[in-house]
Amino acid sequence: MELRHLRYFVTVVEEQSITKAAEKLCIAQPPLSRQIQKLEEELGITLFERGSRPVKTTEAGMFFYEHAVQILTHTAQATTMAQRINAVDKTVRIGYVSSLLYALLPQIIYLFRQRNPDIHVELIECGTRDQIEALKTGRIDIGFGRLRLTDPSIKRVLLRKEALRLAIHKNHHLAEFKDKGIYLSQILDESIFAYPTTPKPNFSTLIQSIFTELGLVPKHLTEVREIHMALGLVASGEGISLIPESASDIGMKNLIYIPILDLEAYSPISLSVRNMDHSNYIPKILDCIREVFVEENIDLRAIDADA
Incomplete structure (x- = not known):
């Protein structure tokens, strides 16, 4: 059995017509019919109901179709990933969430560039959710994100747990907690602005999950487009917002920023790479992260445990 036979079969299923499938595959109809028949003989099963118009897939054929799609998808992803890994000595594409530009990411990227002048670095803004697919398809080689996402084909290294802070107007009644800190249970009646409004999961999802983890339900939580809009509304006296410390x-x-006392109130910052990627740029960028963390007096235990 060859991959082209799987492509032929999948196309017939999706087009529900031998004629349309042949046109899409740019081959003649008789050879396509023979290939489908040959595939059925090799498998020892009937893939399509005879004489049906449009073409209908048998129960066994549908089961085989679902697995054929997975095989073709994984093959395409593996091909793309192998091509990217082979070319990575020239370019490393790094995906990042925009809020990390306020954290230590710029220092890490700058140090990596200085240490590896032979490697071209391309930065691509990419939400944590989208980084997983971007890594699989080879659009990026490294992802820096904030969400607790898992995927069997992606390795995730937790770099740090960044504390959250509460952004309020300087004249807000909660300003009295500026120095001593505040618990999330104390803000449930406030108008809270979360961000962004991009497809979930996103940072807004993280904020809501923290409340849920603590058994809390905020009464007035509104999602806005991005962090600058949230802080602009807070500066206008419209409400409050939870943001990463950086x-x-x-x-x-x-604006003033109040420490949050709940231990659960943090944003995980992680590095993600392809699970089978052993390229030498990975330990190089981890070394740069360690050096920056040491300069900033940030605990290295999390990264050294997962690296």
Whole structure:
């Protein structure tokens, strides 16, 4: 059995017509029919109901179709990934979520570039959710994200647990907690702005999951497009917002940031790579992360345990 036989079969199933499938595959109808018949003989099963119009797949044929699609998909992904790994000595494409530009990512990328002048680095803004598929298809080689996502074909290294802070207007009644900190249970009646409005899961999903984990339900939680809009609304006195600690460096007037005392209130920052990727750029960038973390007095135990 060859991959082309699987492609022929899948196309016939999806087009529900030998004629249309032949046109799509750019081959004549009689050879396509013979290949399908040959595949049935090799498998020892009937894939299509005889004489049906449009072409109908048998129960066994549908089962085989589902697995044939998976095989073709995995083959295409493996081919793309192998091509990217082979070419990675020239270019490394790094996906990142935009909020990490306020954290240590720029320092890490700069150090990596200085240490590896022979490698071209291309930065691609890409949400954590989309990074998984981008890694599989070879659109990126490394992903820096914030969500707790898992996939069997992706290796995820937890770099740190970044604390969250509560952004409020300087004249907000919660300002009294600026120095001593606040628990999330104390803000359930407030108007909370979460972000972004991109497809879930996203950072807004993380915020809601933290409340759920603590058994809390905020009464007025509104999703807005992105972090700058959330902070702009807070600066206007419209409500409050939960943000990563590093984002408190965004220079917006009239805002203060309160530490959150709940241990669950953190954003996991992780590095993701393809599970079978053993390219030498991975330990190189991990070395750069360690060096930056040491300079910033950040605990290395999490990264050294997972690396």
